Amino acid sequence: MAWRIGLFYCAAPLSGAFGGLLASGLARISVDGYNKWPWIFFIEGAVTVIYGIICLFFMPHNPGHAKFLSDEEKKITMAHLKRDFHGATAEEDVDRETFDWHWVRMAFASPNLWMTSLVWFFVLIPLYSFSLFLPTIISALGYTTLHTQLLTVPPNFCSFVCVLLTTWYSDKLKVRGPVILAGSLVAIVGYIMLLASHAPGVRYGGTFFVAVGVFICSPAVMAWLSNNTSPHYVRATAAGFQVAFANCAAFVATFSYLKKDAPDYVLGHSINIGALVLAIVTTSLGIMYNTWENRKRDRGDRDHRLNENQSRLGHRHPHYRYTI
Template sequence: MANLEKTASPSSSEEKPSGNKEIIVPSHLQSNEDLSASFGVDEKALLRKLDLRLLPALTLLYLLSFLDRSNVANARLEGLTTDLHMTGNQYLTGLTLYFVGYVLFEVPCNIVLKLTSPKTWLPTLTLAWGIVATLLGVTQNMAGFFVARFVLGMTESGLFPGVVFYLSMWYKREEQHYRISLFFSAASLAGAFGGILAWGIAHMNGVGGLHGWRWIFILEGILTVLVSLIAYFFVANYPSTAKFLSEEEREAIHARLASNNDATRNEAFTWTNVSLAVRDPKVWLYGLGFHTMSLPLYTLSLFLPTIIKELGYTAAQAQLLTVPPYAVATVLTITVAIASEKLKIRAPFIMGASSLAAIGYIILLSSKKPGVGYFGTILAAAGIYPATAIVLSWPANNVSGQTKRATANAMQISIGNLGAVLGTQLYRSTDGPRFFLGHSFAFGYLCCNVLVVGTLWMVLRKENARRDKGERNDRLIGVDENEWLGDEDPRWRFQT
C-alpha cells in the first residue's frame, strides 16, 4: 500500500465499518510498487515521454489563450480607446463582457469535452478564439469591440478546465499538481511575451494604413489560428487511443492509473454525476478559492501596463517594464509547485503566496515613488501566479468521479471568474495614478483567499481524520468490494 499511503491513502483492509463489512480496496485503487515493470516499460522514461508529448502542446495553447485575452491592455496604450471613440468606462465594460461569456460557457464546454474528444475539441476552441482575436484588430466601433470580447470569452472558456480534466486522465494524482502548475505558468509567460511583442508590433504603426494596436490583435490572432490548425495533429486523445504510444506503454499507463485514481474506469456521462459536483460544499470552496484569486490575477494582467505607465513611465517603457514582474512570477510558479509537490502540501503554499502578493499591494497603496511602486507590482505578480496555479490544481487532485471532476473543474473557473467580472470595473482612468479602489479590492481579496483556503484546509484535514477513524465506513455497507463511490468513498483521502 506504499503508493496509496502517499496519495489516496485508503484505510487498511483490516478496518471494519459498522455492520462488520471488511474494507477492501477496489481493483482500480490497488497498489503495486512498480506496475510498469510488468510490461517491460521504464516508468521514468514513460513519464518523460508523456511530459514531452503532452505538456509543450497544451502549454502553448494556454499561452496563446492568455496572450489573446490580455493583449487588450497593451492595445489600450497604443490608442485603442481613442480610435474606437470609447470612454474609460466603456473600455472597462468591454473587459467585463469577456468574463461574462467566459463564465456562462465554462461548464457547457467541459460537458462537450466529455462527450467528444480532446483531439477534436481543444484545437477547435483554439481556432475559434484565434479568428475572433484577429477580428478584434479590424473592429471599427465600440459595438464591434463589445461583441468580439464577449465571443472571445465564450470560445476561450473551455480550454483551462478542459486541460485540467484531460491531464487527470494521464497522470497519477500526485503527478498532476506540478504539471498543472507548469501549464498555468504559461499565463505569466504570456504576460512577459505580450509586453515584448506589443513593444515591437507598436512600431508597425501606419503599416497598411493601420494603427499599431490593430496589428497587435491581427498578428497575435493569426498566430493562434496557425497553431490551432497544427494542433489537430499534435494534441493527443486519451491513453487508450493515443497513437504515439506502443501497446506496452498503453497497458503500463492503464496499470499505473488503475492503482491510483479513477481515470481507467469506463464512466458514462450522466446528469446525476454532474449534480454530485453541484451539491458538494467542497467544490464551492474550491470555487471560492479561485474567486478570491481571480480578481487580483486578472486586474493585474489586464491593467499592469496602465498601472506602470501611471507610475510615471512612457507607454513604450511601460510595455517593456511589464516583462520583469511576469518573468519573476513564472520562475516562482514553477519553484513553488515543485516545493509543494515534494512536501505534499497545498494550503500553506497558497496562503504564503497570497500574503506575499498582499504585501505588494500594500506597497502600491502606500508609496508615491515610481521605483518603489514598481517593486510592489513585482511582489504582487510573484505571489498571485504561484497561488493561483496551486488553487487551480486542487480539485483535479481531490475530486473523484470523471464527470464530477470535469464539472467541478468548470465550476471552479466559473465561480472564480465572477471575481474577474467585478475586477474589470475597478481600475477607472480617473483613479490613476494610485488606483486606490482597484488596489484595495485586490488586497482585500487576497486576505479573503487566506481565510477561504485556511477553511478548506481545515475541512479536508478533518474529513481525512474521520475516515482514518473509520467514521465513514458505513457507506460501504451493501457495496460490492470493487465498486467505487468517488471521493465520498471512505477509502479516498484528500490532499491538503
C-alpha cells in the first residue's frame, strides 16, 4: 500500500524539482505585455488542465474496468481487492459493491480517521510552507533569482528518491507510524539548522533535511489510514475526509513566512517545528491505540461482534488487524 501511494505521491517532490527548472526558463518569456512570471501560470496551468481532461476519459473505475488489462489480469486484481477485506467480506463481489450510509458512519466512527487526519494536518503545515516558500528561503541566503530557482531542484529531487526508498521499506517492515516519527524528527533537524546557523551552506543543507522529512511522511500517513479502514466505501470516505481536512493546513502555511521576518524567518521555522512536534505526539497516540486494539482482538475481547452481520463489520471484524 505505501509503495503504491509512494509512486503516486513522489510526483509532488519531483514536480518541485522540475518546477524550479521550468520556472527559471519560463520566467524569461516576454510576449504581448505579459512579462516573465505570468507565463509560469499560463503554460504549467494549461498542461495540468489538458492532462486532467485526458485522465477523465482514460482512468478506469476499478481494475475490472481497465481496458489495458487482460481478462486474467482483471481476475487477479479483483481477487486482490477481495482479499484486501481481510476475510471479513471476501465472499462479496467487489465489482458489485453498492454505496450504503452504514459505511460512511463507520468511517467517521474510526479513531484512526481522526488521528491520521490530525497527523497529516500537522505534517502539511511544514510541507506546504516548504513548497511555497523554498525559493524565498534560499533567496534570503543571498542568491540571485535564477540561481535560487535552480537551487530548489536538489532538495526536491533528494526527497523524491527518499519517498520511493522509505515507502518500499515501510511495506517491507509493515509499519507506518515509525516512518512518520522518523520523518518528523529529520525535518525538525533541518529547521534547527535553518534557525541556529547563519552560514548559507548550513542553512541550504537544512532544506534537504526538511524536504526529506516532510515528504516521506505524507505517503506513510495516507497508507496508514488506508490499511486501517475497510471495506472500499469506508476507505474511500475516510481518505476523502482525510485529504479535505489535512489540506486546511494551507491556511496556516500560507501566512507562516512573512516578508517582515526576512531573512531569518524565525516565526515561520518555529511554527513548523511546533507542527512537527504535534505530529510526533499524535502519531505516538495512533501507534499506542492500534497496538492496544490489536491486543484486545488477540485476546478475543472483540469476538462478540461475530454475532453481528459479519459482511458489514469491515475493519471492526475481530480477525482484522490494524497496521502500526
